[in-house]
């Protein structure tokens with residue numbers, strides 16, 4: 236097994252940025268497997284979904300936006316609470332920062348722990364970490380659905396159920412049939428499930444799939460522009476999550492330790508998914524959460540810097 240330390244502490248290479256037009260005024264900011272952002276340009280302003288990790292990194296998104304419009308960013312939408320997607324928020328000067336109620340509660344409850352833990356796990360994803368002014372707190376939140384009109388354009392924000400976190404939302408453009416999925420769907424990238432509801436995630440994906448998007452910006456990986464590629468990405472994400480949970484449930488039922496379940500899950504999943512980016516980074520956290528959920532712990536326990544290290548020690552035995 237190749238796992239030595241947090242796999243991503245040593246991952247320092249910069250990635251290639253793309254800014255692809257998916258429909259009139261709709262763009263995907265993608266980064267070769269790092270967190271993506273989506274951009275929607277309306278008559279009166281711009282909506283951005285997912286801020287990037289730091290204000291310095293958000294400037295990369297803003298530079299791309301400024302190549303296509305000089306309108307202000309009105310709405311910054313947070314797909315969920317993870318630091319790597321929200322802490323660049325201040326760069327946009329948005330009128331509203333929008334998230335689900337559940338995401339707002341999670342920021343309050345565990346945002347600071349998540350910030351410290353994520354920076355420590357994956358320093359490359361927090362370029363110029365000193366530019367972060369503090370936690371990003373949504374200014375507007377909703378329970379299950381919120382429709383925005385951006386000039387003449389409709390953007391529906393939908394909480395389709397628990398999955399990658401308790402509070403994930405997607406942004407759906409019904410006219411253009413474009414979906415910004417956040418981390419509910421990944422493409423060529425390993426789903427991070429350390430804060431997930433693994434048994435709920437497939438049903439949430441089924442609701443997402445029922446929208447029948449024709450373009451999709453996944454949480455990580457290239458923007459998808461065909462129905463076939465979208466189906467494949469949804470299917471592959473769901474299959475990974477299901478297998479991850481089944482492996483853990485099997486081990487828990489047999490009374491095995493976290494270390495044993497991790498080793499067996501890693502061996503079982505590596506063949507099919509080891510080529511996906513951040514596989515090594517995600518697996519310890521994914522298996523730890525799957526093990527908890529299979530043991531009857533409904534809500535993901537808060538990750539702290541200390542718990543990260545404790546888990547690491549347990550896996551190394």
Ligand SMILES: [Zn+2]
Nearest residue numbers: 315317418427
């Ligand atoms: Zn996430």
